[in-house]
Amino acid sequence: MxxxxxxxxxxxxxxxxxxxxxxxxxxxxxxxxxxxxxxxxxxxxxxxxxxxxxxxxxxxxxxxxxxxxxxxxxxxxxxxxxxxxxxxxxxxxxxxxxxxxxxxxxxxxxxxxxxxxxxxxxxxxxxxxxxxxxxDRTPYHTDFVLSKLSKEEKNEARLIKRFAKGIGVYGAEIKVGGFSGLLCELMAHHFGSFLKMAEAMARLRLPLLIDPMKYYEGREDEARDAFGTGFIVVDPIDRKRNVAAAVTQTKLNEMVVASAAFLNGPSIRFFFPKVKDLSLGQLKRKILAEKRQLLAIQIPKIEAPPDILWGQLYSARDKVLTIMKNGDFDVMRIAAWTDEKRISLIVMELGTTILPHLKLKTGPPVTSPHTLRYLDLYAGGGAAAGPWIQEDRLFILARRRYTEAATYLKKAIKEYVKAGAIPSLVAKELESGAKILVGGEIPASLKGKDAGAFLSGFIDGRPEWMRSVWAESVRKKRT
Amino acid sequence: MxxxxxxxxxxxxxxxxxxxxxxxxxxxxxxxxxxxxxxxxxxxxxxxxxxxxxxxxxxxxxxxxxxxxxxxxxxxxxxxxxxxxxxxxxxxxxxxxxxxxxxxxxxxxxxxxxxxxxxxxxxxxxxxxxxxxxxDRTPYHTDFVLSKLSKEEKNEARLIKRFAKGIGVYGAEIKVGGFSGLLCELMAHHFGSFLKMAEAMARLRLPLLIDPMKYYEGREDEARDAFGTGFIVVDPIDRKRNVAAAVTQTKLNEMVVASAAFLNGPSIRFFFPKVKDLSLGQLKRKILAEKRQLLAIQIPKIEAPPDILWGQLYSARDKVLTIMKNGDFDVMRIAAWTDEKRISLIVMELGTTILPHLKLKTGPPVTSPHTLRYLDLYAGGGAAAGPWIQEDRLFILARRRYTEAATYLKKAIKEYVKAGAIPSLVAKELESGAKILVGGEIPASLKGKDAGAFLSGFIDGRPEWMRSVWAESVRKKRT
Known part of the structure; x- marks a missing residue:
């Protein structure tokens, strides 16, 4: 080794x-x-x-x-x-x-x-x-990096960038919500090397304030007032700007976990992951064999610049999550993806795509002014069971209107689009060409390597670097 | 009318x-x-x-x-x-x-x-x-009622008792956890009539302190220190005793709701409910037609005086509820019943008797010292999906060991009995002769009118008085 x-x-x-x-x-x-x-x-x-x-x-x-x-x-x-x-x-x-x-x-x-x-x-x-x-800031940033970073630091910045790319957290664009090139360079300058950066990230405790120009030296409270208590890297040419503002909590923590894992078992695969994606045919067989409870919305071509497209897609994903929760569906995970050209996908894995027919419904507290009206509604046999009194409340078992996730989602999307509650570009396509797919239908309806890779990654659940590093370590153990 | x-x-x-x-x-x-x-x-x-x-x-x-x-x-x-x-x-x-x-x-x-x-x-x-x-207090209670209650109050006490019986809240024994005869008499004395009692109950706000001998007059705080802030009726011959101590919150609130319903629409059926129970055959058909997700434990003869038997049975019921919740089963309702002779039953209605194969399992926070061990456990593909990082935590989809409620319950009961966590008399029978029944098996395995009436009531969900009063009002509307 x-x-x-x-x-x-x-x-x-x-x-x-x-x-x-x-x-x-x-x-x-x-x-x-x-x-x-x-x-x-x-x-x-x-x-x-x-x-x-x-x-x-x-x-x-x-x-x-x-x-x-x-x-x-x-x-x-x-x-x-x-x-x-x-x-x-x-x-x-x-x-x-x-x-x-x-x-x-x-x-x-x-x-x-x-x-x-x-x-x-x-x-x-x-x-x-x-x-x-x-x-307008870019030329100033370039001047800063050129004048303040040593040659060694610039090369360490290259390692940090490659690591960030390898573990999928490189780029401040909305699609990624990760570490920009400038941020990697400032971290190289601050920590001195990739290794020291990784060590710091592996034991990260927020708030972390990096302030290359020492604008807030001795006045760290002021920085926290301005930027909050997260991961803050003060822009060396603009004391009012946090260079790390675009980094989501998830991406920051992927950096934390990958850094810890790297230090614990260094591997080239953190920098250059290699994964073997399942083919669409293999995915279909896996989904059916393991009874994976998947549900997807396949949305046709959306015309928009990438940041707009990803922004609307992520916001639609969050709305869909709300919709599913409102329908009592237990969404264990959800993801959105687009090839930025022909297709966008929102995929989720549910506890179950088919809910039981009955659900427990909590009624008013017994001392509520609504109790008598509640009895008038249900005591004549309107509920599947009950009402009954348990401790200080009334309850019934109610029949669900929708038990199938796909049927429910179709109806709910229509209502949300009508109410203007879904981002416009996605809404337009949802209204016309979107398809709702369940389980094995999802790989069956997809085309192309990119869509396959996305779905394969979703079904696997692990970030690419994890799949790659652990596949490597398993291979090494075997030999 | x-x-x-x-x-x-x-x-x-x-x-x-x-x-x-x-x-x-x-x-x-x-x-x-x-x-x-x-x-x-x-x-x-x-x-x-x-x-x-x-x-x-x-x-x-x-x-x-x-x-x-x-x-x-x-x-x-x-x-x-x-x-x-x-x-x-x-x-x-x-x-x-x-x-x-x-x-x-x-x-x-x-x-x-x-x-x-x-x-x-x-x-x-x-x-x-x-x-x-x-x-020893009983003769003193008798003296109190004989000397302090007017003839009218004694007859009103009879109305209150009959009402309490009609709505199923009469009796301080563990089986019922309701209103004792003495309590009904003291309420008649305090409120003056059944009607005034019903009016007071319909608008009950706890704490309610009834103190016939005015032991705590001007020192109500002392009573609350002694008895808590619930429904308190100070024993006229023992200032340290709450005659209403046995009344459970549920039974008190059944009194509240039934009183409100009675005042809103008086009916003889509150005092003398008449219900038509479904036969065991009808119950079986109903359970199957409506896909009711029922699970029952049928326990053979337990030799014990009623209060001991009901006490142990209720305590076993609560343990079973804990067991089912620990297994991720959504218990919408649960009840226990015994004929005090040949058979005891714990019956519950679940969201579903069959859980999905996979479940979302929250792992450690990313900054936890257990993160690396967690990765070693799962990152090599040990989970059904993941681990992945979401916000500040790791997650996986895990395969469930038990998806069927009956199989799970059988195994869990064995463990609980072994650990001595189930009341002894019930445990003994659970170990030997108990049967776990699902859905239509439950009525099929029962015998006798009493068991049928209990199951019929459970499936209906409403208290008897509600079934009776509303059946009456529906009948009246029709004619």
Whole structure:
């Protein structure tokens, strides 16, 4: 077995580009930047075209490079103007065919070039603290990382990023709710190394306050007043912002558990998980053999930028959870997923998809003014059994209107959509093309590797890293 | 429709004996008392043979007379002595064949004579406050009722008793946990009439303190310190005793609800309920048609005096409830019953008698020291699904060991009996002859009208008075 330092060295070899590789990347990227700079210089406004993101910060993962080029406008222009100028200039330069219009806080363009994807993002030349758009901070962040992080820390940031990716907690987008690239870099700077970060996470007790610029030194209470008592990483260029704000409790705790598990039994699989997903056919057989009580809503194509789509999908998932609970269904777990193109899924596993016919219904306290009306309603035999008096209350056994989860969900969704209680984009599709599927119908109705991988992961229940690490350790024990 | 006064008059005619009837009863009873007095006078101790109970107090219900004759001994004798002397003297006088030995706090004898049953009860000639046995208070109670209750109040006490009997809350014995005869008499004295009692009960708010001798006047706090904050009726001949102590919350509230219902729609059926029980065959068909999720334990003959038997049976019922809850079974209702001879039953209605195969199991909090051990246990695939991390905890789906209520209960009862956690008499029978029955098996395995009536009542769920009153009101509406 490899020692821990050997293991980390092996990961480093896989994530830190060599000097030669770095040079090659930077040369190529600079060419693209120059082409963009030339194109944007024709606009009637002074703009800067800046290399940003992990390539600029020297923290990108070997072979996983996404290039960010920011176009910085005067704060006097309005958001729509800078967005449309960016889109039209980029499209004109590279041809519409290569460009995908995308959206975070405001629109940006992804250009698909031969060897890389380049995001071209408009922003403002804002003074610190006078942010006009969320992307205005990025150039300052780049400066911070470049000037404050040592070369070693940048490479440790690469390890942290790879670990976060491996355990599925990388990315601040709504889909993930995890650790952004900047957050990984700030953690590398704060803890000094991946290993120290993992040790700190493994024994994490909230609140945790990381404050690179010591804005709140000696005034930690002030930070807690501003950010609450969770996981707080004060933005080094904006004392009012928590860089870790997007990290959900679940993702933070996945980091905690994975860190503890890694330290207890280091494995390359935390960084590079390998899982064998079941095929849709295998999934169907497994669901039927184990009588898994699954229920799914399959929703057709929803047209929206990813953050909007995932946001609405997660919110719909939470509504569905409420709906099912209101119908007395015991939802043991629920998840939502979309390929961002053709299909969205909300899948849940219930205690049972078929409820008993009768349920205990608590009536009024005996001393309530409603007692006589309650008797008038039920004492003549209107209930399946009762009313009876037990201690200080009346009770009946009532007949359920809906015993089948699928039937109930169909009806309840209609009512919720009608009442406007489900996010609009999902609601639209629910009304028209959505299908409700039970058990073995779910894999039978899915297509494609991605959907299969999602369902396989859901049925297994474990995060990928856990499946991968433990499969590895079982394999090792056997040999 | 009859007016309320007409209705109460009708009840009075049925429960108050005429003067002629009273005379006849008293003459007959006095003859029995004299025979007993003569027999007991042969003992080497001075004893008094006293007529007690409702006949002595002029509060018995026409045609439902049970005669109590107390034999009062010197407090110097011990309990076993006075019990055995009473038993042997009575048996010698009336012949063993007519005598049934019974047991409350100490043994007494029921003698079956031609026109009446006579309980012959030994007690002590105790001074007030120096009670040697619980029955010593009875002669003082009789004196109190005779001297303090007007003739009218005695007849109102008869109405209250009949109402309490009609709605199933009459009797302080463990089987019922309801209103004793003395309690009904004291309520008649306190409220002045059945109607005023019903009005007070219908709007009952606890604590309620009734204190005929005004022991606690101006010091009600003291009474609450002594008796708690429930339904308190201070014994007029013993300020330390709550005559209503045996009344359970459920029985008190049945009185509350029945009183409110009576005032809202007076009916003779509250006093004299008539119900049509389903036959065992009908019950079986109903259970199957409605998929009622019933489970029963049928226990053979248990040899014990009624209060002991019912006490152990109720305690076993509560244990069974705990057992079922521990096995995740949703017990919607549970009841116990015995014919006091051949059979005892614990019957329950479940949400479902068959649980799903999988259950959600909450694991340790992620920051717990047990997290790594938990992963070692389950992360290799030991659970049906998971572990996964949700918010601050680990979870798995586990396979249930027992999904069938009957199988589970059989196993659990064995363990509980082994651990000595079930009352001894019931445990003995559970170990040997008890049967666990599901659904339609229950009526199929029962015999006799009483068992059928109990099961019919359980399946219906309503108290008898409710079934009777509402059947009546439905009948009236139809005609």
């Amino acid at each position: 490899k020692s821990l330092p050997e293991l980390l060295e092996e990961v480093k070899v896989r994530v830190v580009p060599t000097e030669r590789e770095k040079e090659k990347v930077l040369t190529k990227v600079e060419k693209v930047r120059l082409r963009l700079e030339r194109a944007f210089s024709k606009l009637p406004y002074p703009v800067e075209v800046l290399l940003q993101g992990s390539v600029a910060k020297d923290t990108w993962l070997k072979g996983e490079m996404d290039v960010d080029i920011f176009v910085r406008f005067s704060p006097e222009l309005d958001k729509e103007e800078i967005a449309s100028m960016t889109l039209s200039t980029v499209k004109k330069l590279f041809g519409e065919r290569r460009c995908v219009e995308r959206y975070a806080e405001h629109p940006f363009v992804t250009v698909r070039l031969l060897e890389m994807n380049v995001d071209v993002v408009p922003c403002y030349r804002s003074e610190k603290g006078e942010w006009k758009s969320a992307t | 009859k007016s309320l006064p007409e209705l109460l008059e009708e009840v009075k005619v049925r429960v108050v004996p005429t003067e002629r009837e009273k005379e006849k009863v008293l003459t007959k009873v006095e003859k029995v008392r004299l025979r007993l007095e003569r027999a007991f006078s042969k003992l080497p101790y001075p004893v008094e043979v006293l007529l007690q109970g409702s006949v002595a107090k002029d509060t018995w219900l026409k045609g439902e007379m049970d005669v109590d004759i107390f034999v009062r001994f010197s407090p110097e004798l011990d309990k076993e002595e006075i019990a055995s002397m009473t038993l042997s003297t009575v048996k010698k006088l009336f012949g063993e064949r007519r005598c049934v030995e019974r047991y409350a706090e100490h043994p007494f004898v029921t003698v079956r004579l031609l026109e009446m049953n006579v309980d012959v009860v030994p007690c002590y000639r105790s001074e007030k406050g120096e009670w040697k046995s619980a029955t």
